[in-house]
Amino acid sequence: MNNPYLPYPVRIDSVITETEDRNLKTFKLVFLDPEDEKKFSYTPGQFAILSVAGLGEIPIGIATSPTEQGFIKFTVNKVGKVTNHLHNMQAGDIMGVRGPMGNCYPWDLLEGKNVVIIGGGFAFTTLRSSIVYMIDPKNRSKFGKIDVVYGARFPGLLLYKDELAQWERRSDINMHITVDSSSDPNWKYNVGFVPAVTKQKAPSAENSYAIICGPPIMIKFTLPVLTELGFPPERIISSLEMRMKCGIGICGRCNIGTEYVCKDGPVFTLEQLSKLPTEY
């Protein structure tokens, strides 16, 4: 019987420090057994449980898109026991991955639509997965306009800076990169909070879905902007975080009302959330 608690062994292929404060690192992982990679078939929006033997497990959004073969990437924030240890690990070290877990962004509904992606801080990981997936030549024609608003407190805290710059130069995606403030005279993108920039760029709500991921305060102030632009609750999509252990809807701790964030989520529309207790 397939044991859902048993991690696939993976090797750390590279570790890149993403942010100036060194709190965020991207880990590129390669499956030791190529068969495992086939079993780990995922869709953007899903997460996985990273397992470090002797320390514990953590749920992290998958940052790569399934269009990228041969490896998977996770961007991890240094917060506690496991992440501190993980941040000290190096290329060549062995760890484990369980997954993919959770539901994904509703790609069947997004087909043929315009997509507005709004991200803040280090919540951008599954959004990267989504962007890479959408602009892949095999997929691009499935979607309409793609607008991205991504902000961080200052330039040094932006993730995937090289890729952001690449995407910015493309014509098939509208990037609106912003920072709260910048002391860099060469900063050529926007300056302003994510809600304000969203309001300014005013992406059309017609035939559009909005996917929003970020710190609670960013979401709190961006939602009214989206509503004003005409996005109804069933077309505003968010991805939640919760303390998790099993990740497969069995240990009972990540529930919001009847829904397990790990299994019935982490992706929920605003309409779904409005029917649930506000316990998150």
Next chain:
Amino acid sequence: MSDIYIEKGNFIPGVIERLMGRYRVHGPVKNGRFHEFSLLKNAAEADLGFQNTRLSPKEIFHPQAERMFEFSLAKDDPQAGILKEADKDFSPRVVLGIRPCDAKAFQLDDANFITETIKDPWWARRREAATMIGLACDSPCPTCFCTSMGSGPYDTAGLDVLLVDTGDGYVAEVLSERGENTLLVTSGWSSVSSSVRASLADKKKAAERSIAGTFDPAAIAKREMLELYNSPIWEEVQFACINCGTCTFVCPTCWCFDIQEEVYEDKGERLRMWDSCMFPLFTLHGSGHNPRNQKTQRVRQRFMHKLKYYQDKYNSGPACVGCGRCVQACPVNIDIRQVGRQMASPDCACPA
């Protein structure tokens, strides 16, 4: 599959010894003040005259703590950091004397551990390897309320065999092929006499009548989730609670667990152990944010989960079988029957 009868003298030790010859048998054993479901070391240990055990028999399928995986952390070991499954014993076993409420509870737990997409391997295999031989209740406790929760003192849900104590012997109602096969290793059975058969229906009725009715879970299912969640009753219900976790640990339908690592020198294990929504740590994020950092929220979560969320999620009855253990064990006498009554009635915000 028909009913069969055996005299008590032939059951203990005879039947039990035969079962122990082929299976691992768990039965009620008196230990100090309370009974517990233990692996029988000898037939005489089993005390089928018990009321119910203090802790539920969920330990049999969901141990308080168990090893999930083992791993090496030795620097020169090429297998270091890779988890290996820990050895388990899934050999067949018999749970003898389990009460109908507890047997039903395990069916409710199955909905959590065994789903269409995911199966908990350890729970599932233990359940598959177990024959449930239940014992009907003729003298329910004053804290029992199984009849209100969709179970009953003679309920057969989740059982392979139901034993009824007739005084001189036991009538065994064989309910499944597994039950029939398990009893094949035993002997001494005869057919049920007509006088005994005639008494069974009355005994069942008498037992059911002796259990006081309480709230109707269907009334809670009908109410709006958010209306219940925002109800003013929780402020009052939560005061006495000390968030100690006793209720969750004695409850047969509480299954929440934690996963932890333990390391010793260059070896380690990944374990799981019971956890409780009563503990603040249960929902604490790494960032320090805790969606349930107040006692009111945790107390509300427990009752909402058992009596409302579970009903909504699985379109079945509540995650409660009315065994009454939480009522007996709660050090501050928080009574789920009272809370249930308050949840069922939109007008009642007062104590019962």
Next chain:
Amino acid sequence: MQVYSEKIREAAKRLLSEKRVDAVIGFRRGTVPFMNEPFLAKTPEQADQFVWDGNCGINLANYLPKMTGNIAIAAKGCDSRSIVIHLLENQIKREQLYVLGIPCQAMTDKAKIQEKLNGRQILQAEDMGGTVRVSGRDFEQTFERADFLQQNCAICTHRNPVIYDELLGEPVKEQEIDRYEDIRKIESMLSEEKRLYFDDLIKPCIRCYACRNACPACYCPTCFVDESKPQWMGKTTDPTDTRTFHFLRAFHVAGRCTDCGSCERSCPVGIKMRMFTKKLEKEVKELYGYEAGVIQDQRPPLDTYRPDDPEPFLG
């Protein structure tokens, strides 16, 4: 003790209607025999539910740490000493409290009575003061309460509250009794015998932490068992971890425990963990001449340093 019920109700109604306090903590009648439920009354009407009898064993001071507003609380001897500890440790301010002192006539041990009944189910238990009338489906029996007291009550030497704003009855005579007879028995055991005794004592522990949560002295926002950086001990029922929990908790409450018995009362599996706390209570008494919470401005010895502190471990 019937008279206490009326006095608590009267005082509570008065304090609430005069708005002297925002809430009153006491007990209301429980739903099972021998149990009362801790209850917070916010209106004079709610105050009618207060009762007091021999089933008020839980220490109400447990609810005080970090409470806001003005609160009245019914407190027997041991509870009042716990309140003093809370005041010394800044868990609540004296100005917030209105203590309704109750000279205690000892609490009933329902487990002892249950044992005497040999498995017969109790349907009703009526506390008549000196006796308890217990009835079931087909029996009725009256017990002398004095023979069935909670263990800590039987050896209690501080029945009268040490702090109060109102005393609800005449002070009772304090006992002159040897509190440590059972502890000395254990002390005289050989090492191996002692180890087996302790292992046996905590063997049923399921790590539910009811003892810790019922204890007024245990109010740490994060208990040592829940720390993860570093993690001090495992969370399973491994005997070493269980031993660590009980021993360490006893040390954490040493000099602060008032032997209210709430820990033993709450334990679902009947563990007598007071064996550990009482041993340390004896040590604190012998080394520092201190009894928790008896004198209002005397801090527990383990959180103060005095140059003349006994140091028997130094040569």
